[in-house]
Amino acid sequence: MSVPERNERRVTFSLEGREVEARAGETVAVALLACGERVLSRSVKYHRPRGFFCLSGHCGACLTRIDGKPNMKACRAVVRDGMAVERQNAFPSGGFDVLAAADFFFAKGMDHHTMMTSPRALNAVMQKVVRQLGGLGRMPDAPLDGTPELPRATVRHVDALVIGAGPAGLAAATTLARANKRTLVLDEQDRPGGSYLAHPAFGLPAADRAVNEARGAGVEILSSASAISWYPEDEPRPGAPPGLLAVDLGGASLLKLTADRYVYATGAYDQNALFRDNDRPGVLAARAVGRMLMRFGVLAGKRPVVLGGGPYAQALTDALAAAGAEVTRIDGVQTRVVAAKGYGWVKGIEVLDAGKKKSRTVKCDLIAVAALPAPASELPRQHGVSVELRPEAGGFACAVDQDGRSAAPNVFACGDVTGFLGPAEAEVHGARVGQAAVRSYA
Ligand code: FES
CATH class of the missing domain: 3.50.50.60 (FAD/NAD(P)-binding domain)
Known part of the structure; x- marks a missing residue:
């Protein structure tokens, strides 16, 4: 196993006006994770924090506004000098979003179709508010690629x-x-x-x-x-x-x-495993963690938990340990996962050992899920x-x-x-x- 060094050539882009340093060839997602920026956007309905999961463009967790274009996948966009990145779908910011109150007030779920259906005037107000809050991102600053014309197709x-x-x-x-x-x-x-x-x-x-x-x-x-x-x-x-x-x-x-x-x-x-709050930032696909390490030379966490059985989980556990992380392996069989702990980023994982009635919490700063792809x-x-x-x-x-x-x-x-x-x-x-x-x- 040979972990590459991070590229020495530095690239500077901005996150909501603040300068962020990356290395040439990294994606926006990898660069942000490497410098500790963890919440990228908010979910549509409950405004739960969103970060990364697959780092390969397939889960849709990392949507951001890049150079005025909404809903760009941060894990696919390669950093460039002067690139402008903004978190989206949050007010006033991705880090602190007042609309996340919906997640606390409706912890057991919200059926917005049946809310405030009468009286009529209240319903009209409610519809306006929902329309404002619904959808992902804002319209682009300019017509895409600066031209309203579609590119010609080559056969x-x-x-x-x-x-x-x-x-x-x-x-x-x-x-x-x-x-x-x-x-x-x-x-x-x-x-x-x-x-x-x-x-x-x-x-x-x-x-x-x-x-x-x-x-x-x-x-x-x-x-x-x-x-x-x-x-x-x-x-x-x-x-x-x-x-x-x-x-x-x-x-x-x-x-x-x-x-x-x-x-x-x-x-x-990559698939996630079933446990409470498995959508929290900091719950990543194991192969995403492996890609960060083996392609970009970035260690995604200092105290990761690798969750799952099988040879890949073992290989990743060994690689993370060799790179200096304090790794805990949870096989999901003898020890079952109950929930992720933490809000903006995971701080632990609640598990239940076989034969035990009481769960325990393992402290961690990353949960790498090695489920069958x-x-x-x-x-x-x-x-x-x-x-x-x-x-x-x-x-x-x-x-x-x-x-x-x-x-x-x-x-x-x-x-x-x-x-x-x-x-x-x-x-x-x-x-x-x-x-x-x-x-x-x-
Ligand atoms: S689509 Fe970017 S992390 Fe999955």
Whole structure:
């Protein structure tokens, strides 16, 4: 395991007018966490504090206003000198929000549909207030990207299109490119590597090795490229067979992609565990904590609790301890979690040991939840791939044969999207599915 040093090049941005120092290449979320800024916004209804959870753009916990644009994901935005970041959905500020009173007054829940329905005048006032409070963020300062016109779409066709630049996707793409197939890999993150980047046994060296191998074989990798949707009825060009994948290249331009073979390697989403107040800032996905350490060299907490069984929880526990943290491991079986403690940031975790009637509180400054990730199967499903519910594999996984072939013509899937595997097995699976895809051209 080698934990990287934080980048030495400094970048300065502002948080509500106050200067914050970050390191080049960090995302806004990582930079804020590293300097102790923990509450980013408030939830819509109860104005509960919101921080980070997944640090990979999937949970929506980190929405902030960046350079006048609302609802930007702080974990996806890479810091730039002069960037202006504001917390949103709070009054007067994210740190102290008077509207959070709703969370105390309606601790057992609030059904706003049945509140103040009469008399009529009071109801009208209530509707106005709700409209003011509802929604997330304020309108942008200017038309997005300074122009009211939509960017033009570029149409492209490749031999093989791989969606996801994690262990499985990179291995599949390398195999396809070595067989002389023009192969394009899309990845929504700003740096390819996927789950390698979160795992103490792999980290940056494994990610760089896989990326270099893929590029060396001739693979083209597009980072910060989000596959929006598969449109089965749309023609990429007039008269062409229908069906295309729409790809957002960071809001600036759009790609309409078609391919002779499609390989979905979209990975898996981090999940939370069920316990009271599990939405508190400071409850993070274990892989988010791993990514902060293994990609950015940032220790997310000095006294973390790692929650969960399995090899990843153990690997993260060891890595955090080696980096100087005082770690507590809670397996969730012999010791069950009751609740997170703390409001703006977790201060402890209430647990109940097997055979005991009374709970106890473990002090901590971070709860890293190592729950089984859930396959990210929506996009292949849109493309006609069947999914099956396999709770032991994380949830709805792509139904494919042993070669990764789905029931949809020319569509394959590999890695965690077929049921959670972890980086080592996902890489092997990706290479095997890549070979099957190569054979399918014959
Ligand atoms: S979307 Fe940013 S932390 Fe999950």
